[in-house]
Amino acid sequence: MGITERKEREREEMRHLILNAAQKLFLENGYEKTSIRGIADVIEYSPATIYLYYKDKNELLLALHVVAFQKMMQEFSEVAVVENSFERLVSLGKQYIKFAIENPGLYDLMFIMQAPIEALACKDEVWEDGMKSFDFLRIIVTECKNKGHFRENLDVDTVCLTIWSYMHGLITIYLKNRMDMFEDDRQMDRMQESFQLFIEMLKVSFK
Amino acid sequence: MGITERKEREREEMRHLILNAAQKLFLENGYEKTSIRGIADVIEYSPATIYLYYKDKNELLLALHVVAFQKMMQEFSEVAVVENSFERLVSLGKQYIKFAIENPGLYDLMFIMQAPIEALACKDEVWEDGMKSFDFLRIIVTECKNKGHFRENLDVDTVCLTIWSYMHGLITIYLKNRMDMFEDDRQMDRMQESFQLFIEMLKVSFK
DNA sequence: AAATATACTAAACAGTGTTTATTAAAAACA
DNA sequence: TGTTTTTAATAAACACTGTTTAGTATATTT
DSSP states (O other): OOHHHHHHHHHHHHHHHHHHHHHHHHHHHTTTTOOHHHHHHHHTSOHHHHTTTSSSHHHHHHHHHHHHHHHHHHHHGGGGGOOSHHHHHHHHHHHHHHHHHHOHHHHHHHHTOSHHHHHHHHTTOOOHHHHHHHHHHHHHHHHHHHTTSSOTTOOHHHHHHHHHHHHHHHHHHHHTTGGGGSOSSOHHHHHHHHHHHHHHHHHHHTO | OOHHHHHHHHHHHHHHHHHHHHHHHHHHHTTTTOOHHHHHHHHTSOHHHHTTTSSSHHHHHHHHHHHHHHHHHHHHGGGGGOOSHHHHHHHHHHHHHHHHHHOHHHHHHHHTOSHHHHHHHHTTOOOHHHHHHHHHHHHHHHHHHHTTSSOTTOOHHHHHHHHHHHHHHHHHHHHTTGGGGSOSSOHHHHHHHHHHHHHHHHHHHTO
């Protein structure tokens, strides 16, 4: 009896259809204009149908959040080609900035919005995507220690949290338009200068 | 003819009344539950009345954002008692973290939400509150250079942006529940450890 | 062929920010 | 003073939002 299997397949297809429409609206018009009704319009189903496949909007946004992390992790994999482990860390930083600037809406969903975190809390699940990407950083920092770029007595987790905090802060100050404070049009330059300075700080103080 | 003066005074009182109600709701129930209708209920006026005193919700949130900056700057003034300029910088960092954790809603409004920035853009104004608080940091960093804590060839603006980025990142990772990733209940400890590490980084690499 | 289960939706509920037309009161003018 | 004009406030509506409920076709099982 393959009916239940077909049903399950159709259900998964429908979930995909909804998720793709959500992604389309999210990337095109941003978060504000990604409404359940809007998604329903795109897929030509009634709004209520969406609730047969996702518990609520938070869960739908969580699904989108998972896709976003997959995309980021894939772009991260490009840094693997860099031989030197410290240079690989620098490369990861550049990729992180690049991803955030090219996908501001997704970055918001991944690291700022409460919706996906609330959805996880509802399901009593942990933030696995966050953990995996943090692990990516952790591995590189660990290798920086092993290869002698960073001294031995540094706590890897503390170093990672410090690096991530800096990167996340720089990016959100930029994305949330708080660099408009600098009244020139050197925002991008200023970010690059700060990033270079931070790299120097790592190099000098972790030696 | 003191009628226009009285009218202006009454108008200002009404703006205050609205702003206070907004602040009350914002601090008690957070952003989501701070609605125009909710504010109207508190002050016992109709929702439409609020629009006679504030152009829209963004402008009201901008007014609240101004109050928030006043509060933060007042708390910042406490660090003036610290003699050593580098220690004053450390103190400022601690005050910044303290303010953010004690006033997460206000911090959101000041540094993450788009509403006040959009309201400013509408009025063709610059982010003066942001500039003033950044100046506070700039002055202390400048003195760190003058007193020999930081070397001479560092660009003050770049240093300030780097410090602010780190602080802002650490705080938002915490406030937006992205530290739930660490499955222990040492979140606060981890923040402190990272903060200490960053202070050491400044001390060592800017010498 | 009849009974049951599934997939879907129209309509409603309870919210949101905002605008418009209307009314009551205050100020200005004659 | 009485009349006109300006001002302040609001009820009601508009166009949205996420979500739930009750009802209807369709598909599956008995």
